[in-house]
Amino acid sequence: MVERVLVMGAGMAGLWTAMALAGPDREVTVLDRDPPPPAGGPDAAFDDWQRRGVGHLRHSHAFLARLRTLARDRHPALLEALLAEGVRELGFEGSLTDKHKENYVPAPIDRDLAILTSRRTTLELVMRRYAEGLPGVTMRPLTFVKGLTIAPGAPPTVTGVVLEDGTELAADLVVDAQGKGSLAYEWLSEIGVTVPESAESCGVIYFTRHYRLRPGQAEPARGAGATTGDLGYLKFGVFPGDNGCFSVTLCVPEVEEEMRKAIVDPEVFDAMCRELPGLVPWIDPERTEATSRVFGMGQLESRWRELAAEGQPAVLGFFPVGDCVVRTNPLYGRGCSFAAVSAHLLLDALQATPDPAQRLIHYRTGIERELRPYYDVMRKADRSAIRRARAALLPPKKPTLKGKLAKSFLEDGVAIAIREDVDLLRSFLRGFHMLEHPQAWLKRPRNLAKIVRVWARGKAANAALYPAQGAPGRTEMLQAVGVSPDADVQRVRAQAA
Ligand SMILES: Cc1cc2nc3c(=O)[nH]c(=O)nc-3n(C[C@H](O)[C@H](O)[C@H](O)COP(=O)(O)OP(=O)(O)OC[C@H]3O[C@@H](n4cnc5c(N)ncnc54)[C@H](O)[C@@H]3O)c2cc1C
Numbered sequence: 001m002v003e004r005v006l007v008m009g010a011g012m013a014g015l016w017t018a019m020a021l022a023g024p025d026r027e028v029t030v031l032d033r034d035p036p037p038p039a040g041g042p043d044a045a046f047d048d049w050q051r052r053g054v055g056h057l058r059h060s061h062a063f064l065a066r067l068r069t070l071a072r073d074r075h076p077a078l079l080e081a082l083l084a085e086g087v088r089e090l091g092f093e094g095s096l097t098d099k100h101k102e103n104y105v106p107a108p109i110d111r112d113l114a115i116l117t118s119r120r121t122t123l124e125l126v127m128r129r130y131a132e133g134l135p136g137v138t139m140r141p142l143t144f145v146k147g148l149t150i151a152p153g154a155p156p157t158v159t160g161v162v163l164e165d166g167t168e169l170a171a172d173l174v175v176d177a178q179g180k181g182s183l184a185y186e187w188l189s190e191i192g193v194t195v196p197e198s199a200e201s202c203g204v205i206y207f208t209r210h211y212r213l214r215p216g217q218a219e220p221a222r223g224a225g226a227t228t229g230d231l232g233y234l235k236f237g238v239f240p241g242d243n244g245c246f247s248v249t250l251c252v253p254e255v256e257e258e259m260r261k262a263i264v265d266p267e268v269f270d271a272m273c274r275e276l277p278g279l280v281p282w283i284d285p286e287r288t289e290a291t292s293r294v295f296g297m298g299q300l301e302s303r304w305r306e307l308a309a310e311g312q313p314a315v316l317g318f319f320p321v322g323d324c325v326v327r328t329n330p331l332y333g334r335g336c337s338f339a340a341v342s343a344h345l346l347l348d349a350l351q352a353t354p355d356p357a358q359r360l361i362h363y364r365t366g367i368e369r370e371l372r373p374y375y376d377v378m379r380k381a382d383r384s385a386i387r388r389a390r391a392a393l394l395p396p397k398k399p400t401l402k403g404k405l406a407k408s409f410l411e412d413g414v415a416i417a418i419r420e421d422v423d424l425l426r427s428f429l430r431g432f433h434m435l436e437h438p439q440a441w442l443k444r445p446r447n448l449a450k451i452v453r454v455w456a457r458g459k460a461a462n463a464a465l466y467p468a469q470g471a472p473g474r475t476e477m478l479q480a481v482g483v484s485p486d487a488d489v490q491r492v493r494a495q496a497a
Contacts, residue, residue, distance in 0.1 A: 002027055002136075003350075006161055006171040008145045008184070010034075011054050012336045013322020014177035015127045016343035019075055021350070022134035029169070030131070031143040031161070037129075042085055042122040042243055046210075049121055054179065058295055059208045059330070060239035060249040061120040065433035067337040068116045070344065078130045085126050086242035087118040092429070094222065099465060100422045113429050118242035119210070123336075148174065148187050148318070156193060157356065158318035175346070176320040177339075180327050184320070185305070193315050199303040200379065202329035203386035204235070204251050206300065207263050209270075210292040213244040217287045225278030225468050232388050233474040234259075234272075235331065238282050245291070248273055248282065251331060253389030254298070255492060262483045269294045271481040277470040302379050303327040304372075307364045316356040319346050319363060326371050332378050337434055341370050377438045392474060393492040413455030414442075416465045424450055 003026045007014045010032035021028050038048045051057045068089070071079045083089065092113040096104055116123070132139045147162035149170070160170040176184045185195050213219065219240065227238040235251040250272060252259050262268045270290070273279040282288065305325050307314065322339035345366035349359045391397070399407070418425050427441035441447055454462060471477075478485040 003172040004170065005029070005173045005175060006031065006169055007175040007177050008161060009053070009177035009179055010128065010139060010141070011177060011179050011322065012124070013324070013339035013343060015124070015131045016340045017175050017177055017321055017346060018131040018137045019078070019134065020343040020347040022137045024135065027136050029138045029140060031140045031145055033144040034141060036139070036141040037125045042119065042125060045121040045125040046119050056297055056330070057120055058210070058292065059206055059297060060237065060247040061123070061336065062239055062333045063116040063123065064333055064337045065113050065115055066435060067340045068114055069112055069435070070340050075130070078127065081130055082116065082123065082126050085122060087116055087122055087126070088240060088242060089114045090117055090240065095425065095429070096422065097419045099420050100425065104422055107426065109426055109430070112435060113426065113433060117240045119245055122242045148184065150191055155313050155315050156191065157316040172317070174318050176318065176324045177322050178324060180323045182324045184324070188315060195314050196306040196309050197303055199301050201254070202300040202302060202382050203254050203389070204300060204329070204331065205254060205260055205296060205298040206249060206251055206330060207269065208247050208249045208295045209266065209290060210245060210247045211283060211288045212291045213288055219246070220281035225470065227278045227282070229471060231471055233392050234477070236276055236279065238279060246282065248279060253386065255390050255393065256488055257491070258483050258487050259478065262481065264294045264296050266290065266294050268481050268483070272477065275472050275477050275480050277468070300329060301327060302329060302375065302382065304375060308360055311361065313357050313360040316360065319360070321346060325367060326375055328375060328378050329382055334374060334434065338371055342367060345370060373437050373439070374434060390492060393489045394496055395493070409455060412459055412462070413451045416462050417451040417454035419465045420454060421450055
């Protein structure tokens with residue numbers, strides 16, 4: 001029997017779902033509220049594609065090794081098409097320090113550690129064209145879903161969707177890929193179905209501006225200064241893109257209200273970039289020109305939806321994927337990989353059993369196994385970053401010995417050992433890129449021994465391994481760009497008093 005699958009949403013998760021489920025066993029129809037991509041290539045998609053359904057479409061994106069390996073291994077023609085349209089593979093070799101290079105010998109795993117970079121519009125354009133060419137897949141753009149049809153039962157079963165004009169479409173399976181703003185959980189709760197969720201703020205606001213290399217210009221050489229970094233009061237990153245484009249993201253803690261207000265002004269944004277030595281050559285007007293305003297995005301949340309609390313499915317025939325099932329802080333660049341992994345876990349569940357309840361349990365078990373460890377690590381890191389950003393505005397506290405040791409172990413041990421030892425870097429990146437459990441590398445005694453050895457040598461002996469400094473502190477940065485450094489300090493201290 002051919003199964004009829006309706007996918008609500010043609011963003012990352014909807015497209016990965018269509019690609020995973022395509023084939024003779026299913027008819028997959030992907031419904032999206034937005035228009036299809038305009039005719040033309042990546043520049044037309046960036047300039048003209050109207051995507052009210054994806055507010056973050058024009059924010060910086062990079063795509064982790066897990067996503068790239070899924071494309072390479074399951075959809076090699078897609079990877080080929082992406083590269084042909086200018087999407088770039090940044091290989092492991094590009095992350096090596098001078099110290100690593102002294103005795104670097106390529107290993108087979110290095111081929112798995114490459115990432116993809118491009119404007120998100122470029123990746124999505126090529127994925128969309130690839131997905132709609134697959135057998136059994138139909139795209140229905142400009143199709144707004146406004147509800148679900150649900151058959152009563154214990155638990156109830158989703159049997160289809162209702163469109164804006166009242167049309168009902170029937171399905172054997174409905175996949176929710178409507179992204180972070182999906183209303184499906186409200187539709188379900190209207191008939192008494194609760195899908196429990198836990199959510200908390202990521203504590204940051206994202207600001208992105210796009211640039212393009214001028215004709216004949218090349219990207220600055222690597223290693224001239226940090227192109228990504230975490231200063232506590234600000235995180236920053238250059239995202240190399242496709243076809244001579246790149247973007248810069250400045251990520252501001254929510255607690256820094258004055259900085260947040262000022263940074264949307266392109267002049268302030270560029271002025272802040274000029275204070276960061278590694279970014280200066282990227283936004284040098286001789287080399288590059290800005291191609292966009294500053295895009296801002298707040299209300300960033302981590303959220304986990306529980307599909308089968310205590311092993312009991314809340315609803316059958318309904319599978320949330322991507323941001324609908326797990327949403328994470330964009331800073332870690334994992335959302336699109338989560339979308340790709342969840343789509344393939346759904347395929348595994350459908351292939352494992354025809355039983356609707358068992359399918360949901362199978363899917364949920366996969367999500368817990370594959371995504372939970374990263375989710376937990378990211379939330380912990382977010383909480384600590386929120387505390388750190390707030391502490392920067394409060395009178396300095398004398399650190400405890402335990403706190404000092406933990407900070408030193410991370411900054412002078414782990415971070416420095418990774419910059420020295422290629423195998424350690426590989427091991428760390430495997431976790432970072434979701435190719436193994438995020439903490440597995442730190443549990444290996446051999447890795448731990450290397451870190452302790454480097455840490456024990458002390459800062460002076462390791463001086464050459466530290467990355468180039470030169471970024472200003474919070475007060476200097478804000479003064480340099482004409483923003484009061486004191487207003488938020490006074491506000492936060494008054495609140496704390
Ligand atoms: C600022 C920012 C930066 C990010 N950077 C990265 C990064 O560098 N790397 C990374 O991997 N991830 C990143 N992410 C996360 C990543 O973008 C998301 O995880 C990813 O888009 C989730 O895919 P999705 O398909 O679930 O949702 P979306 O991509 O948001 O797609 C949802 C789709 O559903 C459609 N839709 C919604 N409602 C309806 C409806 N009622 N009817 C029909 N269609 C509907 C929308 O039009 C849209 O096409 C970032 C996120 C943000 C916010």
